[in-house]
Amino acid sequence: xxxxxxxxxxxxxxxxxxxxxxxxxxxxxxxxxxxxxxxxxxxxxxxxxxxxxxxxxxxxxxxxxxxxxxxxxxxxxxxxxxxxxxxxxxxxxxxxxxxxxxxxxxxxxxxxxxxxxxxxxxxxxxxxxxxxxxxxxxxxxxxxxxxxxxxxxxxxxxxxxxxx
Numbered sequence: 001x002x003x004x005x006x007x008x009x010x011x012x013x014x015x016x017x018x019x020x021x022x023x024x025x026x027x028x029x030x031x032x033x034x035x036x037x038x039x040x041x042x043x044x045x046x047x048x049x050x051x052x053x054x055x056x057x058x059x060x061x062x063x064x065x066x067x068x069x070x071x072x073x074x075x076x077x078x079x080x081x082x083x084x085x086x087x088x089x090x091x092x093x094x095x096x097x098x099x100x101x102x103x104x105x106x107x108x109x110x111x112x113x114x115x116x117x118x119x120x121x122x123x124x125x126x127x128x129x130x131x132x133x134x135x136x137x138x139x140x141x142x143x144x145x146x147x148x149x150x151x152x153x154x155x156x157x158x159x160x161x162x163x164x
Contacts, residue, residue: 001096015057027139032160033055034069040155050074057146057160065115069158071096100125112137112148145164 021041034055037048050071057067075095077085084094085105100120107113114131136147149155 025108026059026061026106027110028059028104028106028112028137028144031163032059032144033163035159035161037069037156037158048158052104056163057136059104063103063105064101065098068099068100069097094121096124111139127146 030118031154034049034053034057037053037055038045040046047053049069050073052072053069053074055069056068057065059065067144073091074093077087077089077093083086098121100117100122101160102116102118104115105113112132112135115135116129117125120126134149136145138145138147142164144160146153146160148158148159
């Protein structure tokens with residue numbers, strides 16, 4: 001009878017240390033604030049979310065993520081009602097912001113290896129999967145650089161700072 005509790009304690013100890021090891025290996029887990037974003041269509045380097053980019057990227061330990069990126073200078077809607085913006089207001093809000101969420105993976109080194117989008121304000125992304133061919137996230141201390149290549153070849157670079 002004393003063997004069962006010992007085996008259970010050993011199993012819990014092994015699984016706890018394995019979980020702790022996995023959590024420490026994940027380099028991207030946590031909350032990241034967007035510091036800058038540039039888009040390079042046809043060799044130009046322009047601000048992707050205006051002069052005051054505002055956004056967060058959150059990676060949870062259970063392998064989910066949410067990313068919301070906006071231009072802090074998007075003008076408010078005159079009606080003050082989300083569903084009653086003018087065509088121009090809606091176009092501006094859509095063109096200068098994005099929000100999406102889903103799941104992500106890391107490799108054996110804890111480096112980002114891909115994601116799958118489950119929901120997005122841009123419906124074309126829903127169900128899409130990205131690998132390192134399309135999207136890289138490189139962590140250097142408390143900084144992270146995201147490089148994304150659109151299907152048309154346009155490149156976007158976003159710099160993030162870890163939120164403490």
